Structures are given as C-alpha cells and as structure tokens.
Amino acid sequence: MNLYLIIKSLHLIAVISWMAGLLYLPRIFVYHVENYEKKETTDIFETMEKRLYNYIMRPAMLFSWIFGIVLIYLNGLDVLSNLWMQIKLVLVIILSGYHEYLGKCLLHLKNRTNTKTAKFYRYINEVPTILLILIVFIVIIKPL
Numbered sequence: 001m002n003l004y005l006i007i008k009s010l011h012l013i014a015v016i017s018w019m020a021g022l023l024y025l026p027r028i029f030v031y032h033v034e035n036y037e038k039k040e041t042t043d044i045f046e047t048m049e050k051r052l053y054n055y056i057m058r059p060a061m062l063f064s065w066i067f068g069i070v071l072i073y074l075n076g077l078d079v080l081s082n083l084w085m086q087i088k089l090v091l092v093i094i095l096s097g098y099h100e101y102l103g104k105c106l107l108h109l110k111n112r113t114n115t116k117t118a119k120f121y122r123y124i125n126e127v128p129t130i131l132l133i134l135i136v137f138i139v140i141i142k143p144l
Contacts, residue, residue: 011067021057
C-alpha cells in the first residue's frame, strides 16, 4: 500500500469536509439573522452552528493542516520553494482566518451582539468558493 496516496486521500477528505462546513455555516447564519426574534428557532440554529463548527469544521481544518504538512514532508521540504506552493499556503492561511472569523460571528449570534445582516452573510458565503477555486487551479496546474 502506498502511504503517500493514503495521506493524500485523507487530506482531500478532510478538505472536502472543511469546505462543506465553510460553505454551510454562513448559510445557517443567514437563516439565524432572518429569524432573530423567534427564540425557539434561533435556539435550533445556535445548536446547529455550534455542532457544525466544533464537531465537523474544527477537526476537518486541523486534519487538513496535519495531512497537508505530512504531504509536504513526504514530497520533501524543497517543495516549499515553489511559488505555486507558497501561494497555496497563503490562500489556506486566509481560509483558516476566515474559519476563525466565522467562529467570532457564531459567538456574536449566540450572545445576541450580532450587527451583521443576512445580506452580509450571503456575501461572505462566497469567500470560501473563490479561495477553493484558486487553490484547486494552482495545485492542479502549478502555473508558477
């Protein structure tokens, strides 16, 4: 069995799981804000948000990083000298920052200190899509 392909598969599974959460959580925020005055409904959204963030997204992000670092090690650290890899890592760091920002949004919604609109959450929902597209093309094509 090829260890490299197993690690690469685990990395992809973790990334897909992480991306699913990054795309879904802001959508829940939209519904949460639109139903802000309905306590029973917002309680349900808060439970969904907390579970998605803590039990799916956070572990998926950590495993994405862990398996990604292992892949870099298995490929040789000289892969870090490639511009395409440097750009990918910067984009993944931005994606991780976005992940943490969503965690702050989650807390503001939970604490009822949210000042963002449903429209805002619809717009930021596009951030991971754009980053995903860039990362995939950079990794597959390696143009730089």
